[in-house]
Amino acid sequence: MTRRLSIARHGEADAFGSLTDTGRHQAARLGERLAAQPIDVIWHSPLPRAQETAAIVAEHLPGVPVLDAPELIDHVPYVPAPGEAPSSWAGFFDGFDDAEASHGHALADALxxxxxxxxxxxxxxxxxxxxxxxxxLVRHALAAPPVxxxxxxxxNTGLTVVEHRAHEASALLMLNDLSHLPRHLRWTGFAAAPP
Known part of the structure; x- marks a missing residue:
C-alpha cells in the first residue's frame, strides 16, 4: 500500500508565532493547490503557526479531518558532532548540551x-x-546520514512529497516546490539573483 505524504512548512509567521498576512496568503495558495488531490487527513504541529496554516488549507478541502500530531513539533532533530556540520552552520549548535541533543533526537525518532x-x-x-x-523526513526517505x-x-509552504510503499524504498517525488505561490509570496532564504 502506498502512503503519500504532502509535507509543507507553515506559512510565514511573526516573532510571536502567528501567521502574517503573507503567511495566510501562502497557506491559501497551498490549499488551492491541494484541493484537487484525494486527501484523507491533514496533520499539523501543535504550534499556532502550523495550526493556523492547517486551518486555512482545510478551507479548500471540505470534509477532510484536521488533526494534531505532537510528533510534528518544531525541534532540532540531530545535533552534529564537531566538524560534521557544514561551515554555514558554524556556531548554531553552540550551547546544546547532551540532554537537549538526546531529547531532540528522541523526538525525531518518534516523527x-x-x-x-x-x-x-x-x-x-x-x-x-x-x-x-x-x-x-526528507533525509529519512532518502536514507541519508543524520547530518x-x-x-x-x-x-514557507514549500511543498515536498514523499511516498512510502510496503517492501520498497521510499521515494522523494517533490522537494520544496513553490509553483503554487506568485513570486512576491516566495521566500527561499537566498538573495535574489542579480538582473
Missing amino acids: TRRFGAAGSRATHEVLITHAYQVAW AWLRVPVA
Whole structure:
C-alpha cells in the first residue's frame, strides 16, 4: 500500500508565532493547490503557526479531518558532532548540551516512526510542520546520514512529497516546490539573483 505524504512548512509567521498576512496568503495558495488531490487527513504541529496554516488549507478541502500530531513539533532533530556540520552552520549548535541533543533526537525518532513508513492501507496525508521536520523526513526517505537534514532547503509552504510503499524504498517525488505561490509570496532564504 502506498502512503503519500504532502509535507509543507507553515506559512510565514511573526516573532510571536502567528501567521502574517503573507503567511495566510501562502497557506491559501497551498490549499488551492491541494484541493484537487484525494486527501484523507491533514496533520499539523501543535504550534499556532502550523495550526493556523492547517486551518486555512482545510478551507479548500471540505470534509477532510484536521488533526494534531505532537510528533510534528518544531525541534532540532540531530545535533552534529564537531566538524560534521557544514561551515554555514558554524556556531548554531553552540550551547546544546547532551540532554537537549538526546531529547531532540528522541523526538525525531518518534516523527519517523509515525510518518516514515507505509501504512496498512493506501493514504494521502498532508503534514503541516516546520522546516527542520520537513528536512528530517526528507533525509529519512532518502536514507541519508543524520547530518544531511542541514542541507535540505525548506521555504514557507514549500511543498515536498514523499511516498512510502510496503517492501520498497521510499521515494522523494517533490522537494520544496513553490509553483503554487506568485513570486512576491516566495521566500527561499537566498538573495535574489542579480538582473
